[in-house]
Amino acid sequence: MFKIILLGFSLLFFAGCQEKHHSDLDGKKLLEQKCSKCHNLDLPPKTFVDEKAPPMMAVAFHIHDFIKASSESDKIPKAIEFVKDYVVNPSASKSFCDKASLKSYGVMPSQKGKVTQDELQAIAEYMFAHYTVKNMNDAQNLQNRLNKMPAGERIALQHNCFSCHKMNKDLVGPSFKKIATRNKSDLSTIESSIKNGSSKKYKHSRGAIMPAFGKKLSDKEIKTVAKWIYESNKK
Ligand code: HEC
Ligand code: HEC
Numbered sequence: 261m262f263k264i265i266l267l268g269f270s271l272l273f274f275a276g277c278q279e280k281h282h283s284d285l286d287g288k289k290l291l292e293q294k295c296s297k298c299h300n301l302d303l304p305p306k307t308f309v310d311e312k313a314p315p316m317m318a319v320a321f322h323i324h325d326f327i328k329a330s331s332e333s334d335k336i337p338k339a340i341e342f343v344k345d346y347v348v349n350p351s352a353s354k355s356f357c358d359k360a361s362l363k364s365y366g367v368m369p370s371q372k373g374k375v376t377q378d379e380l381q382a383i384a385e386y387m388f389a390h391y392t393v394k395n396m397n398d399a400q401n402l403q404n405r406l407n408k409m410p411a412g413e414r415i416a417l418q419h420n421c422f423s424c425h426k427m428n429k430d431l432v433g434p435s436f437k438k439i440a441t442r443n444k445s446d447l448s449t450i451e452s453s454i455k456n457g458s459s460k461k462y463k464h465s466r467g468a469i470m471p472a473f474g475k476k477l478s479d480k481e482i483k484t485v486a487k488w489i490y491e492s493n494k495k
Contacts, residue, residue: 285379287386291316294375294383298368303391303399313365314357320391326356336388343384348372412488415481419473427492433470434462440493451486
């Protein structure tokens with residue numbers, strides 16, 4: 261079902277997203293609370309053989325693709341209305357799922373009494389703002405980048421080390437190359453500074469300190485990122 265949805269999907273999608281009656285409720289949180297039991301919420305989604313329902317990205321793409329509207333800007337409000345109705349009054353005839361998928365999933369059980377119309381407004385607004393082709397591509401690109409990175413660099417990226425350190429240039433903290441040079445034959449100092457923090461070693465940092473990461477990173481992660489910094493001189 262998935263591929264067809266993606267192919268049929270129009271790139272103009274994002275145009276009508278800023279809605280007038282914008283809900284103040286947290287659509288993301290509500291979606292997690294009320295819908296994740298059956299729908300996988302990841303972007304791009306994980307699919308399982310025995311999944312209970314189509315991934316939420318597929319649902320959002322799907323509805324957006326099949327809803328009829330005179331213009332893109334009419335589409336999102338209509339798509340939101342569809343979700344608000346479908347979740348409490350689902351039926352095989354309303355569903356945009358193809359027959360085979362519908363048969364294998366079964367019609368969605370009505371969520372009447374479990375979610376209010378206001379909550380559904382927020383959920384649906386979030387759905388059509390979050391599950392977009394652009395966001396999916398961005399997420400996919402980031403994932404591809406992460407997959408290709410050495411594990412140490414991935415840890416540094418995921419823990420925001422680059423907000424203070426660059427590879428070749430001093431920032432708030434010294435460059436990773438400078439750190440590698442200073443600790444040329446001392447991997448364990450690099451490890452213990454990441455774990456416990458460090459201060460006053462580098463002149464240019466002018467009193468800025470290296471925060472301790474011992475509570476945020478596992479010992480294994482510390483070893484991995486330390487080794488990556490240690491070897492950065494040789495690259
Ligand atoms: C108990 C499991 C379950 C829960 C909880 C659930 N769903 Fe569903 N949902 C399904 C199944 C199964 C389908 C596919 C069959 C169908 O279209 O009815 C589906 C389909 C849908 C569709 C129609 C998709 C289409 O292509 O026509 C929408 C919209 C939807 N779900 C939204 C939601 C939202 C929003 C929530 C949270 C408020 C939610 N669902 C919670 C099981 C669930
Ligand atoms: C808030 C800014 C900041 C962040 C975030 C930060 N650092 Fe630092 N780091 C510094 C500063 C400043 C120094 C220099 C401290 C000094 O002068 O001793 C430093 C020094 C270091 C050193 C050298 C210590 C030594 O003994 O030579 C290492 C290794 C290091 N950082 C690794 C990391 C890693 C890995 C991360 C991410 C997990 C990270 N840093 C995140 C600011 C930061």
